[in-house]
Amino acid sequence: MSEADMSNKGLAARVRELANRDGQTVAADHVSVRRWLDGTRPKAATQNYIALALGAKLGRRVDLAEIGFNGGIQAVGPDATEHGAEYPPSADAAVDLMSQLTAADLEDQPALVRSQWAHEATPGIITGYMFGDSLHVADADELRRGGGAAASAIRATAANLMDLDFKYGGGHVRKMLLFYFKTEITPLLQGAHSGPERRDLFSAAAEVAQLLGWSAYDAGRHGAAQRYFVQGLRLAREAQDHVLGGRLLANLSHQANYLGRFNDAVQFARAAQGSTIAKATPAVTSMFLAMEARALASSGQAREFARVMHEAERFFSQHVPDDEPPWISYFNAEELAGEAAHGFRDLMQPEKARLYAARAIAPHDTPPRTRAFIGMVSAAGALTNGDLEEAVDLAVDAVDLAGPLQSSRYVRYLTDFHAQLATLHAKDPRTRLFVERVMRHYPEIDLGTAVLLTRVA
Helix, strand or coil: CCCCCHHHHHHHEEEEEEHHHHCCCCCCCCCHHHHHHHHCCCCHCCCCCHHHHHHHHHCCEEEHHHHHCCCCCCEECCHHCCCCCCCCHHHHHHHHHHHHHHHHCCCCCCCHHCCCCHHHHHHHHHHHHHCCCCCCCCHEEEEEHHEEEEHHHHHCCCCHHHHHHHHHHHHHHHHHHHHHHHHHHHHHCCCCCHHHHHHEEEEEEEHHHHHHHHHHHCCCCHHHHHHHHHHHHHHHHHHCCCHHHHHHHHHHHHHHCCCHHHHHHHHHHHHHCCCCCCCCCCCHHHHHHHHHHHHHHHHHHHHHHEEEHHHHHHHHHHCCCCHHHEEEEEEEEHHHHHHHHHHHHHHHCHHHHHHHHCCCCCCCHHHHHHHHHHHHHHHHHHHHHHCCHHHHHHHHHHHHHHHCCHHHHHHHHHHEEEEEEEEHHHHCHHHHHHHHHHHHHHHECCCCCCECCCCCC
């Protein structure tokens, strides 16, 4: 307590807050803390909250033994999530890790906030998922039959939060998702259910885990995002829902590509395809192929990019919307064109990038966030092609369109464009115009060094 600079009243208040967050009641006050210091042993749950409160303040792991509860063996604190990027051996382990991850994320615990993508985990994730246990797959009708009201409620809530995510960015919904998973979904997963009901609940929970991953990714918390995707992958495997598992592998591919781990991105995308052979619908297969194509473009493999993107387009042309799962409805012709536009941008083929970027916008249907991203891709293509005025006009329009978008990924598009703009046209007044427009909407960005300040990160 001295090291953490916490008074008796302060520690008691923090313990009560942590318990309340989990729907528990701990009647702790300064007198209780005095008794603990004098040797009174509180209940096991209270011991954990004491360790968690101290660990969060200190920014390090606090073991129960360190604070005098020698019978305890569970380590509590920021480092409780250190193995979250590893594919867990059991579904129960995944549920426990998700509980710890969401709790740590709600508390902004330093170790999780600072955690980065664990590139060494990629082979273990893929082999663990694909070969760790039986490949029995529940069919779609069985999944729909099983879970009843609880799984349906989870999916409905996730769909509403996903709509908000598309409109305002992952930073807008992240806290709501964390609290919902911690307080509502975790207790359901820890309960006893029949086989079909358990599979449907775990499938619904995996959908929320992947949305948590996207919201963390969009907010720039890459270590947390990877952990949510990986634990969600184990939940999907427990549900025997391998199409959803492929979706999570594709998410990992997207994130790996963004972080410059191009080989990892290719491997994850191919694992998504390999794990869903004869199970994935045409639109889902097209999306998996598009992820592989983007990673190939990022690594400069133009011929392979063209081949795989052609396959993605071929599969998409075969899809029947009514036969596709509801979650893939976002992946329409415009979305596929947007993936191609990103690839051509990365291959420095500006004319094709601009052509596909134009196809990626449906004036009345494309969400503002997607339109803002595509606008910056178009701007980058125009700049590469030497059209400075058009590039800045497109970029300024994209910034105005994004407005209050809370997305670390989008901010990177802005800083990357500015870096290219400043290199080519440092003294041009249109460069200053772009900077002024960005600063109007995002005053926390330092375009001079392309560093994000705390609120965006």
